[in-house]
Amino acid sequence: TLKSMSASTINLAVIPGDGIGPEVIAEALKVLEKAVAAEGVVLEQTHYKLGAEHWLATGETLPDEVLADLRTRDAILFGAVGAAPGDTRIPSGIIEREMLLKLRFSLDHYVNLRPSRLFGSVGSPLANPGVIDFIVVREGTEGPYVGNGGTLRAGTPHEVATEVSLNTAHGVERVVRDAFRRASARERKHVTLVHKHNVLVYAGHLWKRTVEAVAQEFPDVTHDYLHVDAATIFMVTDPSRFDVIVTDNLFGDILTDLAAAITGGIGLAASGNINMDRTAPSMFEPVHGSAPDIAGQQKADPTAAILSAALLLDHLGYTEAARKIEAAVITDVENRNGGARSTSAVGDAITAAL
Amino acid sequence: TLKSMSASTINLAVIPGDGIGPEVIAEALKVLEKAVAAEGVVLEQTHYKLGAEHWLATGETLPDEVLADLRTRDAILFGAVGAAPGDTRIPSGIIEREMLLKLRFSLDHYVNLRPSRLFGSVGSPLANPGVIDFIVVREGTEGPYVGNGGTLRAGTPHEVATEVSLNTAHGVERVVRDAFRRASARERKHVTLVHKHNVLVYAGHLWKRTVEAVAQEFPDVTHDYLHVDAATIFMVTDPSRFDVIVTDNLFGDILTDLAAAITGGIGLAASGNINMDRTAPSMFEPVHGSAPDIAGQQKADPTAAILSAALLLDHLGYTEAARKIEAAVITDVENRNGGARSTSAVGDAITAAL
Numbered sequence: 001t002l003k004s005m006s007a008s009t010i011n012l013a014v015i016p017g018d019g020i021g022p023e024v025i026a027e028a029l030k031v032l033e034k035a036v037a038a039e040g041v042v043l044e045q046t047h048y049k050l051g052a053e054h055w056l057a058t059g060e061t062l063p064d065e066v067l068a069d070l071r072t073r074d075a076i077l078f079g080a081v082g083a084a085p086g087d088t089r090i091p092s093g094i095i096e097r098e099m100l101l102k103l104r105f106s107l108d109h110y111v112n113l114r115p116s117r118l119f120g121s122v123g124s125p126l127a128n129p130g131v132i133d134f135i136v137v138r139e140g141t142e143g144p145y146v147g148n149g150g151t152l153r154a155g156t157p158h159e160v161a162t163e164v165s166l167n168t169a170h171g172v173e174r175v176v177r178d179a180f181r182r183a184s185a186r187e188r189k190h191v192t193l194v195h196k197h198n199v200l201v202y203a204g205h206l207w208k209r210t211v212e213a214v215a216q217e218f219p220d221v222t223h224d225y226l227h228v229d230a231a232t233i234f235m236v237t238d239p240s241r242f243d244v245i246v247t248d249n250l251f252g253d254i255l256t257d258l259a260a261a262i263t264g265g266i267g268l269a270a271s272g273n274i275n276m277d278r279t280a281p282s283m284f285e286p287v288h289g290s291a292p293d294i295a296g297q298q299k300a301d302p303t304a305a306i307l308s309a310a311l312l313l314d315h316l317g318y319t320e321a322a323r324k325i326e327a328a329v330i331t332d333v334e335n336r337n338g339g340a341r342s343t344s345a346v347g348d349a350i351t352a353a354l
Numbered sequence: 355t356l357k358s359m360s361a362s363t364i365n366l367a368v369i370p371g372d373g374i375g376p377e378v379i380a381e382a383l384k385v386l387e388k389a390v391a392a393e394g395v396v397l398e399q400t401h402y403k404l405g406a407e408h409w410l411a412t413g414e415t416l417p418d419e420v421l422a423d424l425r426t427r428d429a430i431l432f433g434a435v436g437a438a439p440g441d442t443r444i445p446s447g448i449i450e451r452e453m454l455l456k457l458r459f460s461l462d463h464y465v466n467l468r469p470s471r472l473f474g475s476v477g478s479p480l481a482n483p484g485v486i487d488f489i490v491v492r493e494g495t496e497g498p499y500v501g502n503g504g505t506l507r508a509g510t511p512h513e514v515a516t517e518v519s520l521n522t523a524h525g526v527e528r529v530v531r532d533a534f535r536r537a538s539a540r541e542r543k544h545v546t547l548v549h550k551h552n553v554l555v556y557a558g559h560l561w562k563r564t565v566e567a568v569a570q571e572f573p574d575v576t577h578d579y580l581h582v583d584a585a586t587i588f589m590v591t592d593p594s595r596f597d598v599i600v601t602d603n604l605f606g607d608i609l610t611d612l613a614a615a616i617t618g619g620i621g622l623a624a625s626g627n628i629n630m631d632r633t634a635p636s637m638f639e640p641v642h643g644s645a646p647d648i649a650g651q652q653k654a655d656p657t658a659a660i661l662s663a664a665l666l667l668d669h670l671g672y673t674e675a676a677r678k679i680e681a682a683v684i685t686d687v688e689n690r691n692g693g694a695r696s697t698s699a700v701g702d703a704i705t706a707a708l
């Protein structure tokens with residue numbers, strides 16, 4: 001049920017979360033509201049209290065009723081979750097797994113889409129970054145993220161801990177096909193599979209065979225393969241070589257943080273957790289975390305959240321509005337001179353540039 | 355049975371391997387011979403034919419008798435193995451797993467030591483690299499590298515492929531203690547654990563708990579923790595923050611290629627596969643691969659192989675000789691002007707600078 005361009009309402013779930021989440025989401029909503037108003041569309045918002053703060057107050061991570069309620073929305077705009085690293089009141093990783101990853105898995109967000117683009121003047125740490133414009137299609141619902149593993153004889157000298165990576169033909173094929181589809185709509189039409197099939201043979205060969213098979217359906221798309229270790233080298237020596245990267249959940253996690261770093265930092269990196277079958281709402285979030293150290297101080301860059309809102313509009317079919325937000329962001333980013341602006345000042349500037 | 359400084363002979367196993375392996379090893383041996391001769395030590399060499407070429411000729415990867423013979427040597431100097439990527443005669447990954455990884459696992463090379471240092475003038479792709487001088491202590495005998503996994507219903511739409519990461523208290527503790535020991539001998543005395551314990555909870559918590567416990571034994575060493583994705587960001591934005599990184603086999607594989615890239619490329623990156631209990635010979639190898647595209651053309655940089663020979667001498671207790679090789683390499687590297695030199699010209703220059 002693809003929302004058509006003529007739909008008059010977007011029924012949006014908003015999860016601001018912890019730390020800088022609420023601040024950056026406020027700016028994303030400013031931009032989103034103006035962008036859709038221009039199309040005659042009403043943005044209906046339902047805000048959800050979830051995250052580390054909420055867990056401390058209630059002991060809840062993601063109750064079933066809340067998940068059921070979220071399923072009734074058209075899309076989810078997500079800020080960031082997570083307590084301060086030193087906060088020992090919260091069992092490590094519990095919010096990430098029982099809330100963020102639970103959302104990705106329950107709502108079948110199998111395409112974790114992370115575009116990487118270096119905007120003109122924005123500081124890459126690379127001396128000669130060249131033109132950087134690629135997307136990472138990270139698998140979002142399986143691999144080493146399934147939580148399958150265990151501990152035997154914990155805390156003894158005989159402890160054994162396992163982690164099981166689960167990979168299915170169903171899961172790999174749909175995300176690989178998505179990557180080829182996206183590549184086929186791009187100029188360079190090139191897919192790079194990143195894995196480590198010389199060591200992780202079972203999962204690696206499933207990925208390789210699937211890419212070879214799906215490639216047959218896309219004669220206009222070329223493809224190649226890189227081991228994950230080699231991919232990190234190219235990321236800093238020749239990032240222009242990438243067009244569309246398709247990879248598993250864990251390698252995608254690692255590569256997209258590196259990709260964000262070389263394109264000017266996670267203040268600019270947007271992502272979509274997308275259910276391409278539209279059997280549940282997709283979720284859009286900045287790649288950055290909750291950054292508790294700068295929370296509440298209007299120091300966070302809302303650009304990643306704003307670009308995530310553009311991905312959200314894209315997914316719902318409001319392509320024009322999405323392009324306008326991106327253009328406004330580019331205008332703003334290219335005119336940055338390194339001077340500090342408040343979170344809301346950046347949001348206002350991008351809203352004004354719309 | 356630590357080889358003492360007064361030993362008059364080093365009984366060295368040499369595995370030149372494929373591609374550029376023989377070329378770079380020839381230069382490493384030149385340097386090694388001169389360095390030990392200055393200490394009055396004789397270098398006895400036994401060369402082993404192993405690798406992709408050997409497999410094509412004989413079907414052998416690493417026969418038991420050869421492994422048994424290798425065990426009788428003091429140390430192993432290893433070049434590189436692997437066929438051309440397009441060579442379909444060799445089942446993918448077979449040489450890596452049945453030869454290289456089999457050596458690491460059989461000889462219990464639990465410390466995979468990879469130093470990263472940016473030498474003066476050598477080109478880092480980073481605009482402001484700063485001072486880079488850290489070591490990665492990568493676990494070498496367990497984790498996702500154990501080859502434990504399988505495939506169900508291969509080639510059907512119902513295929514399931516698993517990869518199991520095995521982590522033991524024994525395996526984690528010994529490598530973590532090694533990292534703290536090395537940190538304690540360094541100036542900054544700082545250990546960074548890199549993992550992903552918010553997602554890989556079972557293995558992650560074993561690593562975290564072990565670091566906390568071992569840290570008690572080293573009150574002079576500080577430590578912190580980074581998720582692997584965040585670590586890649588720091589690798590390109592603030593590599594000076596690292597002193598000693600300790601991490602698992604797969605994260606270490608990824609991080610050390612990235613570390614090599616930011617310090618001027620894998621032409622300079624050395625490594626040791628070390629059995630610290632000295633129950634079997636350790637093995638020293640450049641981080642780079644066999645680079646079949648430039649093999650036999652005297653185009654490969656032998657510096658990584660030469661620095662690996664220095665790590666070998668360090669391990670055998672010839673610390674002075676090791677320092678001299680490093681100094682000769684630094685002299686040579688700092689005077690490079692980007693002009694192309696042959697593999698043997700570089701080896702000759704470093705030998706002369708000894």
Ligand SMILES: CC(C)[C@H](C(=O)O)[C@@H](O)C(=O)O
Pocket residue numbers: 096097100101253287552553583
């Ligand atoms: C918070 C964490 C669970 C998450 C992940 O590993 O996927 C984050 O790093 C990301 O990339 O969105």
Ligand SMILES: CC(C)[C@H](C(=O)O)[C@@H](O)C(=O)O
Pocket residue numbers: 198199229450451454455607641
């Ligand atoms: C060749 C391969 C098996 C190996 C590894 O993954 O360990 C290599 O990448 C390395 O880092 O030494």
